Amino acid sequence: MAANMQVKLDKYWESGAINYLLFVAIYLDPRYKLEYIEFCLNRLYGADKSKDMLNKLNDLINKLFEHYKVMYPISYESNGSTTLSSNNASQSRAENGEDDDDWDNLFRMNVKKKQRDVQRTELERYLEDGLEDTSPTFNILTWWKGKTDKYHVLSRIARDILSIPVSTVSSESAFSTGGRVLDSFRSSLYPYTVEALICTQNWIKSPKVVDLESELVEVEKLESEFNGLVTIDVGVIAAEFDTITTTTRV
Structure with missing residues (x-):
């Protein structure tokens, strides 16, 4: 790349x-x-x-x-x-x-x-x-x-x-978005419907802000819960094994 x-x-x-x-x-x-x-x-x-x-x-x-x-x-x-x-x-x-x-x-x-x-x-x-x-x-x-x-x-x-814009990306992107929303099958949509479609598309594609600290806390919480479940399962298996062994001896 x-x-x-x-x-x-x-x-x-x-x-x-x-x-x-x-x-x-x-x-x-x-x-x-x-x-x-x-x-x-x-x-x-x-x-x-x-x-x-x-x-x-x-x-x-x-x-x-x-x-x-x-x-x-x-x-x-x-x-x-x-x-x-x-x-x-x-x-x-x-x-x-x-x-x-x-x-x-x-x-x-x-x-x-x-x-x-x-x-x-x-x-x-x-x-x-x-x-x-x-x-x-x-x-x-x-x-x-x-x-x-x-x-x-x-x-x-x-x-x-000095008044010339350095880039035309914003205007080109706006026209491209309009072409993707208003294709040949959607040429008769109402203006408020088009606005809703464009806003929804923007909200869906907007980057999600990730809070690393809260995410790490959540991961540690899940790990502790998982370790507790594993410990419980090992204890249950050991108890069942002892029961089976005692029954066999009898």
Whole structure:
């Protein structure tokens, strides 16, 4: 059994068959990031193989980042060409000293330019920041919600990736149970009848909680009763044997 389990485990965790979204989820965990993934892959697969896997992961993350950057641009990028041309004209007038009121527009344009530069290096800034401390009360979704302004694009990726269920076993099991209860001969059952059937099936299959201490007491009690019966039977046989012997002598 253990050998069969190992074969399935190796097949699932083979480097070419791993779902890399699992790695993306760890990458987006501020307690681990890319350093933890690199550490684990080096120990599991060696330096050469882990390097190829890390390159593949980085390509996937860069593609996700570029895709989400288009989907969720910063608000100043959606003002349109008219606003940009107006800002350019304001910048020109402000540089020539024609209107002091346009200095505010020039200042805001410089800020926006810096924000555009920062957005291009958002991945690098995230990796350069220190790791968060592990804590039982740490809520990763709350952490990313608070970092929306700092990591405009990454926070959107984290919101979508980290909300994906790790497994679909529960939903598949529910559909399988429904198929076993509602077959072609039971398709017209009332809802409360179906509910009763499913609940009864669940109660029957539910594991029984075994109290080892009470069970051992019960076993010792049975053993003592059995030993008493054996002793009584031996005494009765001995008495009967004595009676038979006395009768024979007479």
